[in-house]
Amino acid sequence: MTESFDQWQFVIAAYALGGGATLALVVWSWLAMRRAEQRRDRSREG
Amino acid sequence: MHGFANPARFLRIARWATPLCLLLGVALAALSMGWGVFFGPADALQGDTVRIVYLHVPTAWLGMGGWSTIAIASFCEIVWRHPLAGMAARAAALPGAVFAAICLITGSIWGRPAWGTWWVWDGRLTSMLVLFFLYCGYMALDAAARGQGQGAGQGQSRMTALFGLVGAVNIPVIHYSVTWWNSLHQPPSITMGKSAMAAAFLWPLLVAVLGYSLIFGGVVLARMRTILADEQAEARLRRKAMRASSDAEGW
Numbered sequence: 001m002t003e004s005f006d007q008w009q010f011v012i013a014a015y016a017l018g019g020g021a022t023l024a025l026v027v028w029s030w031l032a033m034r035r036a037e038q039r040r041d042r043s044r045e046g
Numbered sequence: 047m048h049g050f051a052n053p054a055r056f057l058r059i060a061r062w063a064t065p066l067c068l069l070l071g072v073a074l075a076a077l078s079m080g081w082g083v084f085f086g087p088a089d090a091l092q093g094d095t096v097r098i099v100y101l102h103v104p105t106a107w108l109g110m111g112g113w114s115t116i117a118i119a120s121f122c123e124i125v126w127r128h129p130l131a132g133m134a135a136r137a138a139a140l141p142g143a144v145f146a147a148i149c150l151i152t153g154s155i156w157g158r159p160a161w162g163t164w165w166v167w168d169g170r171l172t173s174m175l176v177l178f179f180l181y182c183g184y185m186a187l188d189a190a191a192r193g194q195g196q197g198a199g200q201g202q203s204r205m206t207a208l209f210g211l212v213g214a215v216n217i218p219v220i221h222y223s224v225t226w227w228n229s230l231h232q233p234p235s236i237t238m239g240k241s242a243m244a245a246a247f248l249w250p251l252l253v254a255v256l257g258y259s260l261i262f263g264g265v266v267l268a269r270m271r272t273i274l275a276d277e278q279a280e281a282r283l284r285r286k287a288m289r290a291s292s293d294a295e296g297w
Contacts (some may be wrong), residue, residue, distance in 0.1 A: 005065040005159045007094040011083065014152040018101040022075070025144050026261060028069055033064070036275035043282040 051128040053274060060267045067264030074257030075104075082250035096158045103257035109177060110217050111262065112142020116184065117214035120207040130270070132202040135210055136188055137269035141262050143181035150174055157267075159229050169223030170231040173215040173216060180213045192273055 084102040087094035119135035122128050153171065154164045165171065184206065191203035202210070224233045235242045243251070 007159055008157050010159050011094055011097050012102060014098045015083070016157075017077065018105065018148045018152050018212075019079070021144055021148050021258045022105075022261065023072075025141060025265060026072060028066065029141075029265045029272070032286070033268040034270045036272040036279070040275040040279040040282075043279045043286075 051126075051130045053130060054214055056130055057274070059273070060271055062273065064264055067244065067260045069268065070263055071257050071260030071262075074253055075261060076257075078250045078254035078257055081253070082247075086250055087246050088107065095156055095159050096247070099151050099247065100254040102149060102152040102156060104255045105145040105152065105252060106174070107255060108258055108262045109115060109142060109146030109149050109174070110141040110220055111259075112138050112145060112211060113177060113180065113210075113217055115266070116142070116210040117217075120202070120210035123202065124204070124207050125210070132207065133270050133273050135207070136202055137266045139181055139185050139188070140269065143178060143185065143267040145258075145262070146174065146181060150178060157230075161216040166230050168229045168231065169227040170220065170229050171222050173220040177216055178222060180216060197261055 065190075079100050079177050083097045085095065088094045115138040116135045119131045119138065123135065124129035126227055146225050150171075153174075157166075158164050188202055188206045223229065224231050
């Protein structure tokens with residue numbers, strides 16, 4: 001008995017998980033940096 | 047090199063380098079993946095699943111590159127006491143862990159149609175999983191040490207730096223695992239100056255590696271700026287609180 005795979009399903013799953021995690025990492029790092037620098041600027045003004 | 051260990055100089059460079067690395071990195075990674083997935087050929091043996099290589103290989107290299115960054119930065123911090131080196135080590139841990147996790151997940155997805163199994167406990171896969179656990183341990187140790195007030199300023203504690211150095215022993219184990227032990231994983235296709243890959247696969251892969259390296263660099267810079275800004279804000283708030291309490295005592 002042999003299994004048959006639609007290989008594109010594996011390709012799509014890999015890119016959805018890997019690409020999504022990479023984009024999430026980039027956006028989260030950028031937003032965290034902006035928030036931290038705004039907090040520092042506010043502490044300078046106050 | 048020592049000249050860049052100045053936080054003010056670092057910030058002057060990082061302000062333009064961070065968005066440049068992130069934007070260029072995301073654009074190159076997207077270009078290479080679009081190229082490889084939609085326009086590249088399928089492999090004669092592996093079929094369409096070979097297209098996962100443009101995501102799997104760059105994240106595997108950067109998963110190892112992240113720990114190499116931690117080890118080199120930890121060495122610089124222990125020897126030269128550069129606070130920016132400690133900050134770089136702390137900043138490299140999260141992207142390194144995320145890339146190691148992506149490498150493990152995409153490898154598993156690739157393995158199911160190629161090998162007929164999601165996972166095998168062979169040298170390459172197991173040593174990569176150990177690397178992911180090392181990242182988790184490093185981040186937990188860093189958080190615990192900072193919670194106890196260790197680690198001066200933005201740097202890491204001595205214990206965390208030593209853990210970063212000792213953990214580097216796993217990097218050559220990962221690299222040579224496919225030659226030391228029998229493995230389902232293929233041996234290295236690209237070595238110094240040599241490639242066993244056809245040009246149709248190699249070029250989009252090299253662009254993907256460049257794109258992901260820029261993303262890694264951009265994320266490390268962004269996280270270093272976050273750590274620096276947090277520490278500066280904390281220091282200012284502490285100074286203000288001390289001034290306020292001394293003023294109150296004076297009254």
